[in-house]
Amino acid sequence: MHNLDAKSIALRKKIIDVMNVSRQGHIRSAFSCLEMVRAVYDIMKPNDKFILSKGHGCLAQYVVMNDKGLISDKDLFDFCKFGAKLGGHPFLEIGTGSLGHGLSIGIGYALADRTRKVYVLLGDGECDEGSVWEAALCGSKHNLSNLTVLIDYNEQQSYGTTHEVCELEPLRDKWKVFGWVACEANGHNIEDIESWLQTTRRNKPEVYICHTIKGKGIKLTEEDLRWHHKTDITDEQIKSLHEGLNAENLL
């Protein structure tokens, strides 16, 4: 059962439309974290902050912001063009792209104003970075209950699975012993994520390990690792991607 709602399917189609122009992008990563990004933008208040620390998933953020009226169609479809506002890694309020930076910046945001909520979305492969664990120590030291990390745990990184490349398990226990409230859930179930993000818990930072499927929704992007960062996409492939999102083909 694909369990994607109409909005999630429409946003995926928009990502394909953007890639039809740019002919490149980290589509699998964007499809993996799309519901997590949607959930955060649905509940964010004006003073809250969101950092997409896994910057390569930015197409998800771009289409969600476009849907909320925060990014124009022109800027969205100029993706990766020379001089464009939006490229293969984002520079919105915060620029990310090199992994392992976002959580520390989020800590600064959370310390500066404890009345705001700060959401940081990490990739699972990103958790290989030592700086993530420096920040994990720091976040719990300061009891940052206004800081929430969402981990896009699709268990795949560029070369292969996280289990082959650099084992993260037991991931939830690791965050727990670092002093965080740690939960796990289906990262494509938007209602669950939103409900969890709005639940008040203890005086600790929180991490939500979201089990996701890289390339979620389309057979081609779910199963073919070469689509991690795809360039020189053909018309035929664009057509296949769109067909993959037709109701009868959805995974």
Next chain:
Amino acid sequence: MRKTCFNMIYELAKKDKRIVYIGSDVGSGTLQQMKEEMPDQFYMEGIQEQNIIGMATGLALSGKIVYVNTIATFLTRRCFEQVLLDVGRHNAKVRLLANGGGLVYSALGHTHVAPDDIALMRTIPNMTIVCPCDADEMKRLMPQTVDYPGPMYIRFGGDAEVVDMIDHKIGEGVIKQWGTQAIIITTGTMLQVVMGIPDVTIVYLPRIKPLNPQIPIWASLHPKVVTVEEHYINGGLGTAVLELLNEHGINKPVKRIGIPEGYCDLYGTREEQLKYYGITTEAIERAILSG
């Protein structure tokens, strides 16, 4: 110099809630009074430079003025990417307080000696680099750092004799003496080393980046240019001066005095290493005479 800097942070922070201090497990008791009186403005974090620089960026982007303090080597090399992509790219008001610039920690070996910090920081767009020469200058400098635009790298030299100097703003070079044989351009605590060399013009530059645009004019008035720095010959003040002169079509002989390429692994005192590398008053005088 360092103590004066901390005293100034305390005084400035009392008047300005935006001012925040972050230390990276530095000396016990540092800014104890600030910690007690202004706990919301004082953070002593672990040995985690990457995290601290990111954290400083988040604080600065929330309106704080953040002073980050640790040893120069760790503040530049260890977290270079965070300084470049977080602090630099976001033009964040983070002030990097670099302890032990140059050869101050000679006895601790090559891991703690910073002959390359200016070269590294020069590559970061938006970064202002300042090297005060003594405690008095640090005292005059610090209030100016609060609202100075963008990020700053503030290099602490070793304790040095106070030089009598008129007040100046960040970036203004000071001509300390006039002479005819050569123009010596220097920064930080090297000023004390070159002071008194006869018949040379001495230009003291507390700010290395951006470089004072008057340098080509001053240089054009002298037969030769000598740069003196407690830093690698390549990449620091001397290189910056060469580049600027070249851009202005000034082809004077430029003698760069500093540390040659290599690891500074001789231990000993700072003075012994300076002597070994020929960065003493006598050696500089000889270098000027030999052309």
